[in-house]
Amino acid sequence: MTEATPSAAGARFARIAALPMRSIGAIGKGSTGGFFGPFREIADHREMLSLLVKRDLKARYKDSALGFLWVLARPLMQLAIYFVVLGHFLGAARGIPDFAIYVFAGLTAMGLFQEILVGGTGSILANAGLVKKVYVPREVFPLASTGAALFNFGVQLVVLVVATVAIGKPPLHAGLIYFLPALALIVVFGLALALLCGAINVYLRDTQYLVDVITMLLFWASPVVYAWQMVKQLVNIPWLIELYTNNPLTLAVLGFQRAFWVAGDAVEWPGDLMLRMLVALVVGLILLFVSHRVFLRLQGNFAQEL
Amino acid sequence: MTDVTTHEFDVPAPEVIRVAHVSKRFTVRKDSSLKERVVTLGRAGRQHRQDFWGLSDVSLGISAGTTIGLIGHNGSGKSTLLKVLGGIIQPTEGSVTQRGRVAALLELGAGFHPDLTGRENVYLNGSVLGLSTEEVDAQFPAILDFSGVGDFIDTQVKFYSSGMYVRLAFAIAVHTDPDILLVDEVLAVGDEQFQEKCLAKIREFQTEGRTIIIVSHALDQIKSLCDRVVVMDKGKLVYDGIPVTAIERFRKLLADNAVGQARPDQISRALEIRSVEIRDHRREGPAQLRAGEEVILQVDVEMLRPIERWAIGFSVDSSLGQIALASNTDLLDVVLDPLDSSRTIAISFTTDGLAPGRYSVNVNASGISEPTSHGLMNAAEFEIAGDVRSVGPVATDVRIA
Numbered sequence: 001m002t003e004a005t006p007s008a009a010g011a012r013f014a015r016i017a018a019l020p021m022r023s024i025g026a027i028g029k030g031s032t033g034g035f036f037g038p039f040r041e042i043a044d045h046r047e048m049l050s051l052l053v054k055r056d057l058k059a060r061y062k063d064s065a066l067g068f069l070w071v072l073a074r075p076l077m078q079l080a081i082y083f084v085v086l087g088h089f090l091g092a093a094r095g096i097p098d099f100a101i102y103v104f105a106g107l108t109a110m111g112l113f114q115e116i117l118v119g120g121t122g123s124i125l126a127n128a129g130l131v132k133k134v135y136v137p138r139e140v141f142p143l144a145s146t147g148a149a150l151f152n153f154g155v156q157l158v159v160l161v162v163a164t165v166a167i168g169k170p171p172l173h174a175g176l177i178y179f180l181p182a183l184a185l186i187v188v189f190g191l192a193l194a195l196l197c198g199a200i201n202v203y204l205r206d207t208q209y210l211v212d213v214i215t216m217l218l219f220w221a222s223p224v225v226y227a228w229q230m231v232k233q234l235v236n237i238p239w240l241i242e243l244y245t246n247n248p249l250t251l252a253v254l255g256f257q258r259a260f261w262v263a264g265d266a267v268e269w270p271g272d273l274m275l276r277m278l279v280a281l282v283v284g285l286i287l288l289f290v291s292h293r294v295f296l297r298l299q300g301n302f303a304q305e306l
Numbered sequence: 307m308t309d310v311t312t313h314e315f316d317v318p319a320p321e322v323i324r325v326a327h328v329s330k331r332f333t334v335r336k337d338s339s340l341k342e343r344v345v346t347l348g349r350a351g352r353q354h355r356q357d358f359w360g361l362s363d364v365s366l367g368i369s370a371g372t373t374i375g376l377i378g379h380n381g382s383g384k385s386t387l388l389k390v391l392g393g394i395i396q397p398t399e400g401s402v403t404q405r406g407r408v409a410a411l412l413e414l415g416a417g418f419h420p421d422l423t424g425r426e427n428v429y430l431n432g433s434v435l436g437l438s439t440e441e442v443d444a445q446f447p448a449i450l451d452f453s454g455v456g457d458f459i460d461t462q463v464k465f466y467s468s469g470m471y472v473r474l475a476f477a478i479a480v481h482t483d484p485d486i487l488l489v490d491e492v493l494a495v496g497d498e499q500f501q502e503k504c505l506a507k508i509r510e511f512q513t514e515g516r517t518i519i520i521v522s523h524a525l526d527q528i529k530s531l532c533d534r535v536v537v538m539d540k541g542k543l544v545y546d547g548i549p550v551t552a553i554e555r556f557r558k559l560l561a562d563n564a565v566g567q568a569r570p571d572q573i574s575r576a577l578e579i580r581s582v583e584i585r586d587h588r589r590e591g592p593a594q595l596r597a598g599e600e601v602i603l604q605v606d607v608e609m610l611r612p613i614e615r616w617a618i619g620f621s622v623d624s625s626l627g628q629i630a631l632a633s634n635t636d637l638l639d640v641v642l643d644p645l646d647s648s649r650t651i652a653i654s655f656t657t658d659g660l661a662p663g664r665y666s667v668n669v670n671a672s673g674i675s676e677p678t679s680h681g682l683m684n685a686a687e688f689e690i691a692g693d694v695r696s697v698g699p700v701a702t703d704v705r706i707a
Contacts, residue, residue: 008513008514008515009371009513009514009515010515012370012485012514012515012516013318013319013320013370013371013515016320016322016370016405016406016485017320019405019406020405021321021324021403021404021405022403022404022405023401023402023403045433047433047438047439048430048433048434051429051430051433051439052430055419055422055426055430058421058422058426059419059421059422062421062422062462063421129417129418130417130434131394132394133394133410133417134392134394134410134417134434134435135392135393135394135408135410136434300396301395301396303389303394303395304332304395
C-alpha cells in the first residue's frame with residue numbers, strides 16, 4: 001500500500017516476536033506470574049489508580065458550589081449531634097474531659113473505615129462500564145475508593161489536629177505512637193472486607209445493603225461516643241470485656257483517642273494496647289491476603305454478571 | 307486452518323494470539339437476591355440454574371498484521387469470543403495466550419465518567435488502555451483533532467451528543483498505539499464523514515502491521531477490510547478462511563435459520579408445526595393479495611405422539627409488530643379430531659379491513675388433553691397490495707373535508 005509499510009510493520013513484528021506469550025486476564029486455573037503476579041500487575045497500574053482516585057473525588061463534588069468543603073459537612077454535623085445530644089443531654093460528657101475531641105477522634109477513625117468498606121463494596125458495580133470494557137486488574141476499583149476515603153480522612157485529620165491546638169492541647173505526647181498502628185488497622189481491615197464484599201456484591205446485590213447495616217452496628221460496638229471505661233464498669237464478665245476490646249475497630253478507635261485526646265492520658269486504658277493492636281494487625285493482614293485470593297477467584301465472572 | 311494474508315510484509319509475522327480449545331459456560335440464574343438464594347440453597351438451587359455454552363471448543367491462531375472478521379448471527383458467540391480475547395471474560399476451559407498491547411473498542415465510551423470533562427476522561431481512559439500520562443500528553447492533540455470534539459473537550463461528557471461521545475472514545479482507542487485492536491460493532495457510529503475517517507484509520511493500522519479483530523454484521527465492510535473471516539454458530543467455530551467463502555457459508559447458515567424454522571427452545575412435545583404456507587382462493591401461493599381476498603393458511607402439523615384433544619391458533623402481525631388479527635379453535639368453537647397422524651389444517655380468513663402492507667403469520671398448536679405446545683413465529687408472510695393512505699393495521703376510508 002505505502003512505501004513505508006514494511007519497515008513500520010517489520011519493527012512492530014520484531015518487537016512482538018521478542019515478547020513472551022502470556023495468558024490473558026487474571027490468574028485463572030493456570031498460574032500466570034505466580035504468587036506475586038497480581039501484586040506486580042496492580043503496581044503496573046498505579047498511575048491509573050491515582051487517576052481513578054482523582055476521578056472519584058472530582059466527580060463527587062463536581063457541580064457543587066462548595067466542592068470539597070462538603071467532605072467536612074457530615075463529620076462536623078455528626079460531631080455537633082453527638083456532642084450536644086449524647087454529651088450534654090444524656091450526660092456522657094460528664095465522665096469524659098474534652099468530650100468534643102474525644103468524639104471527633106473516634107468519628108475520624110470510624111468514618112475512614114465506613115468509607116473504605118461502603119465505597120469498596122459498591123466500587124465494582126459503580127465501575128461496571130470499565131469492568132465490561134477492558135481488562136484491568138479489578139482490585140484497582142476497591143483500592144481507588146480506599147484512596148478517595150484516605151483523602152477525605154486526611155482533611156478530617158487536619159481539622160482534628162487544628163481543634164486540639166485550638167483548645168490548647170496539641171497531641172504532642174507519647175500516646176501519638178498509637179496513631180500509625182491504628183491507621184494501619186483500619187486500612188487493612190477496611191480493605192480486606194471491601195475486597196471481599198465488593199466481589200460478592202457483584203453476584204449478590206444484597207451485600208451493599210447488608211454492609212450498610214453492619215457498619216452501623218460496628219459504629220456502636222466501638223467506644224466512639226461513649227467511653228471504654230464505662231463499658232468496663234458496667235460489664236463484669238472478664239472474657240466479654242476482652243472480646244469487646246479486641247475487636248480490631250475498637251482497638252483502632254482506642255488508638256486514635258490515645259493519640260489525639262490528650263486529656264485521656266490520665267484515664268485507664270486496656271492493658272497492652274500496643275501488643276493487642278499488633279496482633280490484630282497480623283490477623284488483619286492474613287484476612288487481607290485471604291480476601292484478595294477470594295476476590296481473584298470471583299473476578300473471573302465479573303464481566304458477565306454485571 | 308487456512309492462513310491468508312493479503313497484506314504483504316517483508317518479515318515473517320509472529321503469532322500474537324493463540325486460542326486453544328476454549329469453552330465458556332454461562333450460568334443463567336433465576337434467583338439473584340440473597341433471600342431467593344438462601345431459599346433455593348443446595349439441590350433445589352440447581353433447578354434455578356440453567357447452563358449454556360457460549361463457546362465450545364474454539365481453537366484459533368492469529369498472526370500479527372492480519373485483520374480478522376468474526377461473523378455469525380445473534381447469540382452465535384462472536385462477541386463472547388471477542389471478550390475472551392480481550393481478557394474481559396475468563397474461559398471456563400482452555401487457554402488464551404497473547405502478546406502485545408491490546409485496545410478494545412467494545413461499547414465505546416463505557417468507561418467514561420459523565421461528570422468529568424472530555425479532557426479528564428481522555429487521561430483516565432488512556433490510562434485504562436495502558437498509556438502513561440506522558441504518553442497521553444504526547445497524543446492529546448492528535449486525539450482532539452481526530453475526535454473533532456473541539457472546544458467541547460473541557461465540557462463534562464454528560465453534555466456531549468452521543469456522536470461526540472463515541473468519536474472521542476474511538477479517538478482515544480486508536481491513539482493508544484495498540485498491537486491488537488478489538489472492534490465490536492462500532493464502525494457503524496457517527497456520521498458518514500467520521501465513519502470514513504475510522505475506516506481510513508483502520509487501513510492505516512493494517513499497513514502498520516497491527517492486528518485487528520472485528521465483529522460486525524456489515525458483511526460488505528467485513529469483505530472489504532478483512533484478510534480472514536471466522537464464522538461462528540452456536541458457540542462453535544464453523545468456518546475459518548477467506549472472506550468470500552466465509553460470507554457464503556454465513557449466508558447459508560442464515561437461510562437455514564430463517565423463515566419456517568422451529569425455535570430450538572421448544573422441547574419434548576407431542577406435536578410440531580412443520581410449516582405454514584399461504585394460499586389464495588385459487589389455492590396458489592400468491593405474491594401479493596388484494597384487500598378483501600380470502601387467505602388460506604395451510605398448516606402442516608406433524609404428530610410426534612398421538613394426542614387426544616388439541617387446539618390450534620394463529621395471529622397476523624403488521625410490519626410494526628402489532629397484532630392485526632388473531633383467533634383459535636377455542637374462540638371459533640371448533641373441536642379438532644384427535645391427532646393420530648400428521649396432517650394439514652387449513653385456516654382461512656378474509657382480508658377485508660387489513661390495510662395495505664406486509665404481514666407476518668404466527669401459528670401455535672397446543673395440547674388440551676396433555677400440556678404440550680409448539681409455535682412457529684414468522685412462519686409465513688403475505689402482502690396486501692394497494693396505496694398506503696393511512697397508518698395502522700385497519701383500512702378504512704379516511705376523508706378530510
